[in-house]
Amino acid sequence: MTDPTSTARPAAHASLRLAVLDLDGTLNTIHSPYSFVHQALGVEEQADRVYARYRRGEITYLQWGQEEVRLWRDVPVEQLQSILRGIPYRPGAVSFLHRLRAAGVTVALVSAGFDLHVMHHAAELGADVAFYNRLGLTNGRLTGEFFGGVDAQNKGRLVRQLQDQFSVSRAETLAAGDTPADIPMFGEAAVSIAVDPVEPEVAQQADMVLPDADWSNAEAMIQELRPGWLPDVTRPR
Numbered sequence: 001m002t003d004p005t006s007t008a009r010p011a012a013h014a015s016l017r018l019a020v021l022d023l024d025g026t027l028n029t030i031h032s033p034y035s036f037v038h039q040a041l042g043v044e045e046q047a048d049r050v051y052a053r054y055r056r057g058e059i060t061y062l063q064w065g066q067e068e069v070r071l072w073r074d075v076p077v078e079q080l081q082s083i084l085r086g087i088p089y090r091p092g093a094v095s096f097l098h099r100l101r102a103a104g105v106t107v108a109l110v111s112a113g114f115d116l117h118v119m120h121h122a123a124e125l126g127a128d129v130a131f132y133n134r135l136g137l138t139n140g141r142l143t144g145e146f147f148g149g150v151d152a153q154n155k156g157r158l159v160r161q162l163q164d165q166f167s168v169s170r171a172e173t174l175a176a177g178d179t180p181a182d183i184p185m186f187g188e189a190a191v192s193i194a195v196d197p198v199e200p201e202v203a204q205q206a207d208m209v210l211p212d213a214d215w216s217n218a219e220a221m222i223q224e225l226r227p228g229w230l231p232d233v234t235r236p237r
Helices: 033-041 044-055 061-070 077-085 093-102 115-125 155-165 180-186 200-205 215-225
Strands: 018-021 106-114 129-138 141-147 173-177 191-195 208-210
Touching (some): 018 093, 033 044, 033 061, 033 077, 044 061, 061 141, 093 106, 093 115, 093 215, 106 155, 115 129, 155 173, 155 180, 173 180, 191 215, 208 215
Parallel strands (some): 018 173, 106 129, 191 208
Antiparallel strands (some): 129 141
């Protein structure tokens, strides 16, 4: 674990100490866990109507989440976990994050997904920290309540919060994502990675784009872009 009391080194001698990554579409192969669950539960049409209202500006982001999750009311937690369990990762994603952690890099997930989904992935990926939205649960069932934590506007602020928490500078930070909501994270990082970007602007704002969304290429591409920035693997975690 990175010592949160340590002092960040000068930029000239900086190496990677904090990796902040979006989850869906970036580390796994789905772009929205909400849509994935809607499809599995057969409530896509209702969810599409909610989304259309959000796009027209009739409801806020938080209201959108609340109305979408309300469609899952009374679904057993076990059923939701079963739906989410089979989501595959991008090629090389698990190995790359394990390599970072083995080198002492703090790994954080910043996702607009929900707790049951993000926490499952965080455990498998060995993430040190995760930010996400929360679902209401009572007696093993969803209540249909939605509590915001990450939205389309606050990801950059959350990166700065992590940098303060772990005494890490921008020069020691990597960020990765796939949507315009991830662009503010790019601005807080020395190296930013667009993974299968959903909009051209995401690729334009990133330092590099992973070809075929294959994380197996990431280490070599980072080394070429910033030689010596990736720390060596020196100890198990």
